[in-house]
Amino acid sequence: MVDDNMTLTKTNTAKVKAVEPDFDDEDTTPPIKPGKEREPLRARIEDFSFFYADGFQAIKNVDMPILDRKVTAIIGPSGCGKSTLLRSLNRMHDLYPGNRYEGRVILEPEGENLIGPESDPVIVRLRVGMVFQKPNPFPKTIYENVAAGLRVRGIKKRSMIDEAVENALRRAAIWDEVKDKLNGSAYDLSGGQQQRLCIARGLAPNPEILLLDEPTSALDPIATAKVEDLVQELSESVTIVIVTHNMQQAARVSHRTAFMYMGEMMEFGETQTIFTNPKHPRTENYITGRYG
Amino acid sequence: MPDNLIMFIAVPFGLIMAIYLSEYARPAVRETVKPALEMLEAVPTVVYGFFALLVMTPFLQNFIPGLKGINLLVPGIILGIMILPYVVSVSEDAMRAVPNSLREGGYALGMAKWQVATRIVIPGAFSGITAAFILGMSRAVGETMVLAVAAGQNPNLTWDPREGAATITAYIVQMSLGDVAYGTTAYESIFAVGLLLFVITLAFNVIGFYLRRKFREAY
Amino acid sequence: MAVTTDGPMGAASKTNQEAFDAVSRAQKKDILFATGGLIVMAIAMTLLLTLIGDLVIRGAGRISADFMTSYPSRLPQRAGILSAWVGTLYVMVVTAFLAIPIGVAAGLYLEEYAKKGWLSNFIEINVSNLAGVPSIVYGLLALGLFVYGFNLGKTILVAGMTLALLILPIVIVSTREAVRSIPKIIKEGAYGLGADQWQVMWNYVIPAARPGILTGAIVGLSRAIGETAPIITIGALTFIAFLPPPPVTGDFPFLSFAWLNEGFTVLPIQMFNWTSRPQADFHTIAATTGVVLIALTFSLNGIAIWIRYRLRKGYRN
Structure with missing residues (x-):
């Protein structure tokens, strides 16, 4: 949902406001709150709301657990607030003046509130990495792209950076494709390779959570399959939250799925349950293709 | 010789101003400064000649002993100032053309604004910025009136900026003012000199054009 | 090399204090x-x-009525810029009449009719490079071609033609950009109604591109007003104490073009002339001329910026 032409100093991010489905939809079933998780958590989103600078409430009182080293998917129709929620987790909305958060995003196990007044958004971004919709490698070499996050952290020792770069590229399953051209431009890679490079860039500084914002929406099916395999592999070592427009993708890669609609989280649960036995009528409408 | 001075002023000032406007300034500031720069681009060059000879030179003579009324230092400074609005506005355009998704990628890694500016925006806009400076330089080289007024028309090969010397363009003006008769050596010589000037600026422009196009293709 | 995985505390480990400090x-x-x-x-x-x-x-x-209505003089107290601003006005009329129709036509042709290929590419490179050619080179061209080649003399007509050549690239480039920025859907809609290329051009493209074309023309004219070097090169006189004959006469056919063939001076030349004098009093009136020049170019550019600003707002919805 990021418009390339907008400027960072504009008061707001470009956003798509929720559009009512065009069929008569009188369903008023309240959202189903997530149940208690038995698995260890990496973060808890509690009673979270988000307001854009113009006063538009894009997220309404969302509760959602994020499981440690699992993949959590957020699905829902365009404009439901899924990207907005994701971008709240690493405080991207702080780049634009006037946006406001309410509620808590607690990072476990320390219990720090990421959106609290005492948290520095820049420090939050060191702990929570992000990969964007469109591959956005920097206009630099492949090596420097991956090293960028390490340099921000003040790491200067060449051997440490070399090691971390190789490690990240291996984890992103792109090492074999780029190991001979680390000093080549990142723009010489294909779209799918660029996106995996961006994943490596996000992984290199060892974030606690990695956010993926529709990472395959600009990729062809083969490149998409590679990224999906990668997401599943990575979930053994890092906590992942992925926003996707593609329900099959959520079903394939995630352990938990959250369904959002008009800024509210309608249902949250084990991916299999959400797709085979949804409890909320809107979830059922969505996954059976009645809107989206 | 004045060329070095021009770049000495235009490059650092132009770059810093462009970065400030594109990355730091509030929209209100940018929306005010950008049109102001466009207006300043429209100041006739003969007015800059006036500034050089009658404002800047007497002012600097207070500080620099031995600065002659007609010299190379002041036209250099004034030309640097003259091309500044153009250089700033073109390179700021180039910086703003760098997609915002790249900036967000930088911020997501925890970069500060200056890191985003120097590590992402400048490399991304590099060919556009270079083109801005080359085209600005080409303007300064082809500029006539400032030099004709303030650098003098004395064919003096000197490295001392406090003295005056003729430049290509000033030479043509001097010859023309003397009402060159058709077919004389003087008449032929201004054409030879003009051709040289044309070739020099054409080279600058072709490089600038090529860089700008390359930059446009990148995004 | 083993792929390291990190535990829950991975990133929050010791190295992170350093990272926080660096950030x-x-x-x-x-x-x-x-x-x-x-x-x-x-x-x-x-x-x-x-x-x-x-x-x-x-x-x-x-600045006073006297200053605007007096001829230049050896005595700075009595000098004025009458012949200079009248000269500027006449030259600008010629420039506008030549540069705007030719430039707009060329821009429209290049954008709408010319086939895209190496030729249009070549022309494009040339047009944008012409915009960067020093103005004095245009002056030399005019001196060789118009003054001596065509034997037109050092007249208002030649000055107008020279400045028209100089601003032609500006008009062409801005026309092309204005046409290019028209949403394709407008043209396609018109073609869909069965309009031919000429009708689409005349009824849709030109009206929609008008503000952009106008901006380019105004910016070009404002540049022409301030140009000194090419006019000096073609040999404009600096001391003119007469006015060209008026374009409107009392006798039939009431219009006269005799002024085209007159000698002239313009504002920037007048300023250049007075700046180069040693006497301080002349410097003052040079400054006054500069104020008039800047006021002219600023108001023209102000209008252009205002039009563009309105244009940008108009397309937003």
Whole structure:
């Protein structure tokens, strides 16, 4: 949902406001709150709301657990607030003046509130990495792209950076494709390779959570399959939250799925349950293709 | 010789101003400064000649002993100032053309604004910025009136900026003012000199054009 | 090499205190950057505005009806810019009549009719490079071609033609950009109604591109007003104490073009001439002429910026 032409100093991010489905939809079933998780958590989103600078409430009182080293998917129709929620987790909305958060995003196990007044958004971004919709490698070499996050952290020792770069590229399953051209431009890679490079860039500084914002929406099916395999592999070592427009993708890669609609989280649960036995009528409408 | 001075002023000032406007300034500031720069681009060059000879030179003579009324230092400074609005506005355009998704990628890694500016925006806009400076330089080289007024028309090969010397363009003006008769050596010589000037600026422009196009293709 | 995986505390381990420090140092540096940028910009803008302010302070006092209606004189107290501004006006009329129709037509042709290929590519490179050719080179071209080649003499007509050549690239480029920025859907809609290419051009493309074309024409004319070097090169006189014959006469057919063939001077040449004099009194009236020149070019550019601003707002919805 990021418009390339907008400027960072504009008061707001470009956003798509929720559009009512065009069929008569009188369903008023309240959202189903997530149940208690038995698995260890990496973060808890509690009673979270988000307001854009113009006063538009894009997220309404969302509760959602994020499981440690699992993949959590957020699905829902365009404009439901899924990207907005994701971008709240690493405080991207702080780049634009006037946006406001309410509620808590607690990072476990320390219990720090990421959106609290005492948290520095820049420090939050060191702990929570992000990969964007469109591959956005920097206009630099492949090596420097991956090293960028390490340099921000003040790491200067060449051997440490070399090691971390190789490690990240291996984890992103792109090492074999780029190991001979680390000093080549990142723009010489294909779209799918660029996106995996961006994943490596996000992984290199060892974030606690990695956010993926529709990472395959600009990729062809083969490149998409590679990224999906990668997401599943990575979930053994890092906590992942992925926003996707593609329900099959959520079903394939995630352990938990959250369904959002008009800024509210309608249902949250084990991916299999959400797709085979949804409890909320809107979830059922969505996954059976009645809107989206 | 004045060329070095021009770049000495235009490059650092132009770059810093462009970065400030594109990355730091509030929209209100940018929306005010950008049109102001466009207006300043429209100041006739003969007015800059006036500034050089009658404002800047007497002012600097207070500080620099031995600065002659007609010299190379002041036209250099004034030309640097003259091309500044153009250089700033073109390179700021180039910086703003760098997609915002790249900036967000930088911020997501925890970069500060200056890191985003120097590590992402400048490399991304590099060919556009270079083109801005080359085209600005080409303007300064082809500029006539400032030099004709303030650098003098004395064919003096000197490295001392406090003295005056003729430049290509000033030479043509001097010859023309003397009402060159058709077919004389003087008449032929201004054409030879003009051709040289044309070739020099054409080279600058072709490089600038090529860089700008390359930059446009990148995004 | 083993692929390391990190535990729940991976990133929060010891190295992170260093990372936090590095980041907060970088954030602090940002304040320096912002302040430094502001200072540099303030210095540069102040310098530019001071220069102009100084000119105004020196010169504005002499602006008067007398100054506008007197001829230049050996005595600075009695000198005025009548012949200069009238000359500028005449030259601009010629320039506008030549540059705008030819430039717009060329721009429309290149954008709408010309086949895209190496030829149009070549022309494009040439047009944009012509815009960067020093103005004095145009003056030399005019001297060789118009003054001596065609034997037109050092007249208003030649000056107008020279400046028209000079601003032609500006008009062409802005016409092309204006046409290019028209949403395709407007043209396709018109073709869909069965309009032919000429009708689409005349009824849809030109009206939609008009503000952009106008902006380019105004910016071009404002540049032409300030140009000195090419006019000096073609040999404009600097001391003119007469006016060209008026274009409107009392006798049939009431229009006269005799003024085209007259000698002339223009504002920037008058200013150049007075600046180069040693006497301080002449410098004052040079400044006054500069104020008039800047007022002219600023108002023209102000209009152009205003049109463009309105245009941008109009397309937003």
